[in-house]
Amino acid sequence: MRDFWFIMKRYLPPYKHLLVLNFLFNLLSGLFAVFSVALMIPMLEIILSQESEVFTLVEWSFNFSDIKHNLYYYITLLKTNYGPGWSLLFVGVFLIIGTFLKTGFTYLASYASIGIRNGVVRDLRQQIYRKILDLHNGYFSDERKGDIIARSTGDVQEVENSIMSSLDMFLKNPVLIVVFLAAMLIFSVKLTLFVLVVLPLAGLIIGRVGKSLKKTSRSGQNKMGDLMGIIEETLSGLRIVKAFNAEKRMNQRFEGEVEEYRSIMDRLMRRRDLAHPMSEFLGTIVVVILVWFGGTLILTETNTISAAGFLAYLGIFYQVINPAKNFSKALYNIQKGLAAYDRIDNLLSAEVKIKEVANAKSINDLKEGIEYRNVTFAYNHTPVLKNISLYIPKGKTIALVGQSGSGKSTFVDLLPRFYDVQEGAVLIDGIDIRQLKIHDLRNLMGNVNQDALLFNDTIFNNIAFGVENATLEEVEEAAKIANAHDFIMATEKGYDTVVGDRGSRLSGGQRQRISIARAVLKNPPILILDEATSALDTESEKLVQDALEKLMANRTSIVIAHRLSTVRNADCIYVFQDGEIVETGNHVELIEKGGVYKKLHQLQMG
Template identity: 70%
Template sequence: MRDFFKILKRFIPPYKKQLILNFLFNLLSALFTVFSVTMMIPILDILFDQKKNVYDMMPWAMNLDAVKHNLYYYITIFKDENGAGLTLLLIGAFVIIATLLKVGFYYLGAYEAIYIRNGVVKDMREQIYQKMLKLALPFFSEERKGDIISRITGDVTEVENSIMSSLDMFLKNPIIIIVLLASMLVMSPRMTLFIFIVLPVAGYIIGRVGKSLKKVSREGQDKMGEILTVVEETLGGLRIIKAFNAEKKMNARFSSELHDYKSIMNRLMRRRELAHPLSELLGTVVIIIVVWYGGTLILSNNSELTGTEFIAYLAIFYQIINPAKAFTTALYSIQKGLASMDRIDKILYADVTIPQATDAKSVSTLKDSIEYRNVTFAYDDKVVLNNVSLTIPKGKTIALVGQSGSGKTTFVDLLPRFYDVNEGQILIDGADLRDLKLHDLRDLMGNVNQEAILFNDTIFNNIAFGVDNASMPEVIAAAKVANAHDFIIETEHGYDTVIGDRGSKLSGGQRQRLSIARAILKNPPVLILDEATSALDTESERLVQDALENLMKNRTSVVIAHRLSTVRNADLICVFHEGEIIERGTHDELIKLNGRYKHLHSMQMF
């Protein structure tokens, strides 16, 4: 329960007003519950004629005897004047009014609880998404995408269905139980103290069974993350699955995961379904014990209660049973929800490994140069860049070439701080990247990657992505520079055409030209091109290459290229090999050097 209250402490504060109103309405509902039940005592007394008529008033005082005495005085007067039948009807009307007020305040309390519940769930999903945007790329390389999706969907839903659905019970039932127990304590202290001894024993038994749910529930949520990972991989690789006739293999993998999930959920559900029968049994046992004990006291004339008062006392106690049973059911659900919350917290409490300095400086443009100074970087224990130094003057184009895995992409990923260097520094106009504001730093740069990353939105919104308040003329101008305008206007709805998941309705060259248009519209002083033409056919490559040349004019550019023909005119070409720059120079200089670049060039020419 300590973990449950920690969760409430984290997410409930914005809803203090609703919490106070919920408490007030539930308190009133509980008070009218007691009133509606105790009004049954005079009805029973009249029916069974067990109460003598009262013809004298007592001075009003803050004690139960004075209230009961004077209440029976007014009932006696009314009964003598109007008869027992009309008296019963009058008392019944009071019971109806009390019940109406009871259920009315009950609804108002639930109304406020719904606002809290849905608000907390919304806040939770919002916090997860915001944290996902803040986390550095290394976090996502270690986590499965399907598992992350499972946490923001399935786990949050599980928290909503267990912890947040139990919230109303925790806001309402304690108040009901306390008010009812207080009234029982006033009616019969001895009987109520006996109940205080019996109820905790039943609660302990149920609590012991409920604790086992948390571990099993966590296993189920982890397995659901694995299932969603398989689904995500299947949708992303459907073309390859079909091409290699691997449907049977993928189906077997998915079926295996589903079978494991079913086994886990069978164990979980069997234990959870034990909640109702167990609480029903223990509730019946407690009631029988209370009836036996109270009946023994009344029969031996050793009780503070009369027979009719004992019936009302039992009716009040019965009103406690349902909230108490709800507690037991909620305890089971909460254990399941806490397991999901643990998985959510793995994201919410993950360290932001690319932090921004508290006194970070603003930067708006590149004035002089970018310098890599003795930079070393490793993924875990694998060194990818080893003591690399390079100066990139403003307005120059630097090309990075070399075999796959030589460190080129890592080299450019360090510039926008997707990762931080292990040793050395990267400087912009003499200032360390880590001393600059992260948003300003990335605002200096535009990226065009080998795989065009587009969104299932309109062409206009994809080009204008990351640029606030972009106008249609500005977007069209960027598309024209990127050689994209002609194919865009031929689509069904022009710039309002939705391009599908990851731009699936467009060809590879069209997707790449939209990426270039997006970079042109952003108009960054520094441009990063990561093999932007390597996946295209010859005609598309020519169109994209022309667009890139338009984009690179008067701009500082870092270009990764496998096709050396695309970087012949670069101001400087750096040859990477096993995390080091082993050659650097212009195309003609490197050819004359007769080294690794000449070898790569000869292979491509051949």
């Protein structure tokens, strides 16, 4: 339960006012519940028995016996003047009023707790999403995307269903139990002390069974993460699955995971469903023992508790049983929810490695150039870049070429601080980029990648992505520069056309030109092109290449290319091999050297 209180301490402070209201309404609900049951005593003792009639009035005081005495006096007076029937109706009206107030305050307490529950779940979802945005790219390389999705959706839903649904029970039940126990003490101290000895024994048995749920539930949540991972992989690679006739293989793999998940959930739900029958059975045992003990007191001792008082006492005790049963049910649910929260907390507590230093410097333009100074970088201890040094003057275009895995993409990922270098430094205008504000740094750059990622939104919103308050005229102008305006206008709704998941309703060349238009609209001083034309057909490549040349004009550009024909006009070409720069020069110079670049060129030219 320590983990549960930690979660409450972490997320409840913004809702203190609702907690106070919830406590107040639950307290009033409990008081009027006791009042409703207590009204049964005069009905039983006066209307059905002549022995409890009272004909004298005592001075009013804040004393239970004096209040009871005077209440009996007025009911006796009413019975004498109007008869037993009207007396019964009179007490019944008060019972209706008491019940109305009780149920009304119960609703108001639930009304307040709903605001707490939904607010906490909203805060948790927002915190997870912000964390996903803050985490460095390397985190998602090490984790399965399906598992992260499961934590962000299924686990949050489990926390909502288990912990947050139990929150109302924890806010309400302790208050009701305290009120009812206080009323029971007023009726009979001996009986209540006896109950306080027996009830905790039953609660201890229920609690021991509930603890075993957490481990089983965590296994179920982990397995759900595996299932989400398989589904995500299948959706991403469905074309490959079908092309290699691997449907049976994937189906067998999925069925095996589903069967394991079913087995885990069988064990979990059977233990969870044991809560209600066990609590009901133990409650019945407690009631039988209480009736036996109370009946013995009535029969063997005088001046302890009357028969009518004992019946009312049992009525209040039954009011205690429901909160106690709900309390045990809440314990079961919380153990299940804590397992889900553990997985969420692993995500929330992940280290944010790309941090902004205190008093970071602002930057809004590139004035001199970019420098990589003795840069070394490794993902898992194996260096990907080895002591790289180069300088890119403002307004120049450099190209990075080399075999796959030689470190080109890693090189450009260091510039916007998707990763931080282990040794050396990357500088802009002589300032280490780790000393700059991250937002300002990335605002200097525009990216056009091989995989032109579009969002499932309109063409307008995809082009205006990241640009505040862009107008239609500005978006259209950017699209014209990117050679995209004509095909956009040919679509059904023009710039309001939705492109589908990852831009699936558009061709590769169309997606690429929209991503170029996005970069044009941002108008960055630094441009990063990562294989922007490699996946296109000849006609699309020509259109895209023309758009890129317009985009690169008067900008500092870093171009990664496998097609050497696209970088012939670069101011300088850097040839990467095994994480090192092995050759430098323009196209003509590198051909004349007769080294790695010439070999790559000859291979491409046939």
